[in-house]
Amino acid sequence: MSVQDTVSEQEWQMRVDLAACYRIVAHYGWDDLIFTHISARVPGPEHHFLINPYGMMFEEVTASSLVKVDLHGNKVMESEYDINPAGFTIHSAVHEARDDAQCVMHLHTTAGIAVSVQEQGLLPYSQQSLFALSSLSYHDYEGVALNPDEKTRLVADLGATRFMILRNHGLLTCADSVADAFLAMFILQRSCEIQIQAQSTGVDLKLIPAPILAGIQAQAEQVTRSAGGMLAWPGILRKLDRECPDYKS
Template identity: 55%
Template sequence: MYSIPHIDLRGKVSAVEWQTRVELAAAYRLLVMHGWDDLIHTHISARIPGTEDLLINAFGLAFEEVTASNLVKIDIEGNVLDEDSPFSINPAGFTIHSAVHHARPEDQCALHIHHPDAIAVGSCKDGLLPYSQYAAFALASMSYHSYEGLAVNPDEIKRLQEDLGTANFMLLRNHGALTMGMTIGDAFMHMYDLIRACEIQVKLQHSLDSVHTVHASVIDGIKAQAAIVHTGETGGQKAWPAMLRRVKRQYPHFDI
């Protein structure tokens, strides 16, 4: 009940798989550090580069218990690939991830959370509004998906994929937020921007003053800027090593 099976996969998997495991475990710890976790629910999934295999958290572990070794390797249908693994996954919870990884094979990472401010903004008729620079980043690549209950209906999966399209940011109305990324760091940075934007919007909703908004022409132009600022060598991949160091200081043993 209180103990977690100990696994140490260091030296037992490829270098690229181990690096993916370390970065994905760090992403789970970052969700805890930012207050974005939801008990044992929601997921971050990441494709192991050069393969079709995915990594995801073991069902039943709190996010601060996720380590590089206890992440579960699965195929895109959610089948556990390591027969000796003592862990399982939540098949229903993986449905959204399976859908978006099918639709976006070029992306490594899908990050889904149930942040209250994201749910609040996504539940509003007009969705995310251009109230901040964070919102401008998100609105440059934004999509929405209406709530239909638990995402287990094959017809809804198709609609989810269609609604996502090529966007990197999605608000799941009445449900939460989803971001995609070419790397784990990119998906995290996208979620950081989206949650900041939603937090600011919620703070402004009861303002008695008129709110300055980001002009539509700026949002149109910021898409290219966002690719430089929050991804690539000068953006997400510059910030991401700092995030890994932050996790290592807070959780010295996450990378076991």
Template identity: 55%
Template sequence: MCNDASQEWEIRCDLAAAYRLIAHFGMDHLIFTHLSARLPGKERRFLLNPYGMMFDEITASSLVVVDPDGHTIQPEEESKISSAGFTIHSAVHMNRDDVQCVMHTHTLAGMAVAAQEQGLLPLNQMSMAFYGSIAYHDYEGLALNLEERERLVSDLSDKDAMILKHHGLLTVGRTVSESFLNMYLLEQSCRIQITATQGGQEIALPSDDIVAHTAAQFKQNQYNRSPRPWAALKRRLDRISPDYAT
């Protein structure tokens, strides 16, 4: 059985890998947005990126440990974390015992869909995976008000994906891998929607029965919990960006 120290290093490596992969697939936003992962133990501590580093610079050892009150474990690192990042991530980590990892992005496609009245449409089998299981949270300004946390987790409820209106995307997972695969699928769904609708042409939607059937297939298949995609993605990183695990 792994001890807490070895478990923490494994989580650090996986989260650093996720940062590199978010950058690799064009889902980062300069030094902004954030990914977090809860550490083992009862203290509900979690890892967050040091504010000011690009996602393709993040390493396992550079991640900052934060407590539920927004304080870093090392006082000298207090200025290194994003206040908005803490608001969003602490909300989920304090209220969802089933969640280890939270990811939040500001992608062009994600923000565009977040501005559309109808939300995410079931235009493709990727987006059908979220049928009936995606949450929405109304925009309240920059996420600096800790009181927003209660409304954010209420809107998220037990779902694993959420569109923050006029803001961006958020996914959670029981592992870093699961949260990343949720985000990748949600991002691709948004890219498909913007591409399909940008010319103003009429779009075709499948029947509700087919959409529900496809969503059930995704749930049964548990695509986002298979170890194979994550193992393949980390092999890619080992080839092109191996220092993530340092």
């Protein structure tokens, strides 16, 4: 019996969306071999969530291959794959603390790490950066995320924000849908890329004035027509349907 036949329609849709997110991250070259993670909560009261099979490249992830675990890291559905313990620590912490965090993305992109090591972090150099800065937090590096005690500090630093920069480590976004978490990561990653490229010119750089930053959240609602990531997500799925339709298997 296939995985699709054994799970609810809602869980299968979440699996398809999450597998699509892995594939589009691979498309943009944001993956780090097998060492980062995207998770999504399974609809229902159990707080189970889906995460990538440890050892599988992002371009290989399918809806059926995703591993379902509980908040203690126990597999709650048979799978031949294990999960990354560091990935579990980060993702279980956010899923447990934030009911609105239906999807959590954590990446080790070059530009993201390059900004994370800068003392001032992300700076308001671009329009894209303003959206991230309107809901951004930081978490100091504590080594590879294997210590359960770090979970308390990570969620305290995250608070109610949607964007997080993990110092000396990478980027994290969370949202109430895969589409919104991906859009948030796209914005944060692009902001970091622009910052690094602008700084590489060696010329004086102009910051966006603080009053503009203060008004950006209301403007974000207007630009996206309150639809958030769902404006772009259908197009992303169509792209994947053309290029790698097996993500839905």
